Amino acid sequence: MLKSQKSRDLNPELDPMLLGTGWTISDLDKPQILLESAYGDSHPGSKHLNQLVEEAKIGVYKAGGKPASYTVTDICDGVASGHSGINFSLVSRDIMAAMIEIHASSLPYDGMITFASCDKSLPAHLMAIAKQNIPAIHFCGGSMMPGPGFTTAVKCYETREQVKGGHMTTKEENFYKINACGSHGACQYMGTASTMQIMAEALGLSLPGNALMPAWSNLIRHYADSAGSQLMNLLKKNITPKDILSKKSFENAIMLHSAVMGSTNALLHLPAIANLAGIKITPEDFDRIHRKIPVLVSLQTSGKWPTQILWLAGGVPKIMEKLRHHLHLDVLTVTGRTLGENLEQLKNSGEMDRNIDYLKNYGLHPDEVIQSLDNPYNQDGGLAILTGNLAPNGAVVKHAAMDPRMHHHIGPARPFNSEKEAIKAISEGRINPGDVIVIRYEGPKASGMPEMFKTTEILINHPTLNSTVALVTDGRFSGATRGPAVGHVSPEAAIGGPISMIEDQDLIEIDIAQRGLRIVGINTEKKTESDIESILMVRKKSLKKFQNKHSGIIGLFSKMVGDTSKGASMFSF
Secondary structure (H helix, E strand, C coil), X not given: CCHHHHHHHHCCCHHHHHXXXXXXXXXXXXXXXXXXXXXXXXXXXXXXXXXXXXXXXXXXXXXXXXXXXXXXCCCCHHHHCCCHHHHHHHHHHHHHHHHHHHHHHHCCCCEEEEEEXXXXXXXXXXXXXXXXXXXXXXXXXXXXXXXXXXXXXXXXXXXXXXXXXXXXXXXXXXXXXXXXXXXXXXXXXXXXXXXXXXXXXXXXXXXXXXXXXXXXXXXXXXXXXXXXXXXXXXXHHCCCHHHHCCHHHHHHHHHHHHHHXXXXXXXXXXXXXXXXXXXXCCHHHXXXXXXXXXXXXXXXXXXXXXXXXXXXXXXXXHHHHHHCCCCCCCCECCCCXXXXXXXXXXXXXCHHHCCHHHHHHHCCCHHHHEXXXXXXXXXXXXXXXXXXXXXEEEEEECHHHCCHXXXXXXXXXXXXXXXXXXXXXXXXXXXXXXXXXXXXXXXXXXHCCCECXXXXXXXXXXXXXXXXXXXXXXXXXXXXXXXXXXXXXXXXXXXXXXXXXXXXXXXEEXXXXXXXXXXXXXXXXXXCHHHHHHHHHHHHHCCCCCCCCCCXXXXXXXXXXXXXXXXXXXXXX
């Protein structure tokens, strides 16, 4: 007997409650399907999701189910960035996941389809899917239309600096503001939102071809209808997320992450999802896989194309086809077929290449967009995990988005106890080329682990500090971050990690080839490893215990959150 029907036997109040919401008597006997979305007015990635929910309802109805829609609205890092709102961003992921668990358990529902497009809502919905383990599909809300000249919202950071410098008029700046977000959907570059859409499909939890689909298209609505029907098929076959999620499926996702040079935030989200499915994913898994899987796509902000171009070129299935000899093709997906069977079906039916002729509008060939394994954009993957006496438990850097001249860098430390302090120092001209800015007490236990996006964009757009100054932090970065930015330094400063002991003019070494992040000198003078160790031990004795001043939900998160290497989640233990 279905879960929903068992609950009816236990609770005589349930039927009249459901009838009071507009259900019919015949609806009560049907499989009950939860349609959970991040719909709301908060940003373009969520604004349209209710329309997709309505289409999915039709698919559920046609296949004999009764859908019920719930919402758990997300926030947007693009809206929250630059002020205290960004401290709530990562926290919101866990709160949304918990709320979806509550919704799914309330009836309880027999299956669910989740709808999200963006940075924290999408991993939150995937976490809930892993936790509930009922037949489920995640539906990606797609990508927004790029502006003229492939303009995106990130362009506005550059234009703001140009206006300040007198190199652009306010009228010209307004052009980019008006056109940067051309429709509903996720941002058009390879930020965390686009990355996590790709991860959802790569894990086998979304329909093939769904990730990065144009949010304004008729096709995405047809897909939503199909998702409703397919969910009912999963229910009939009793295929649950734990049948789909495995170490192999997560390794597939990490391979795709490397191929698209995905956001460093995936190192928080994938382990958090895996943990709730009973699977262990480590930073070493990312480093190992990125060493063997090259970057095949050049996407903004550090590359050429917006996400629309990738989707037209064949999207995730096309990348998978080029990686098929590396992928685990035997893993199950929400189609009810294996990944290998999906790829064969898409290739033989012509679906994999159905949109490539649209590339002619841009004068592009598909192979320009998705390169081959023997002609990649970057051979050594997109990111690296660095370790050393500054980050014993690891740190992450997107080295493919760095100037190669910074792949090995030694510079004097300029430590700050908040991003606000660092930005003030940059604006006052107190940072010099070659410096290593250290921003600490921005980890999950200190402040909720906000993005340092504003700092990195100021540096990228600075005429002398661009590609000469490195940033090291126990906070995190936007998926759109470029330049020599090292984040997720663990242990974080709040629990006494070595980053808390850095002093002005200590020499910091960043070594991509050797995967090193080390303190190599004191007061600009190089020292031996044993000397550094002794000095840090002395400093640790005089280190004041961190006092968390946050209350409310950030204070609760800080008390409960697990280590960064495990996903920085309240559920990562």
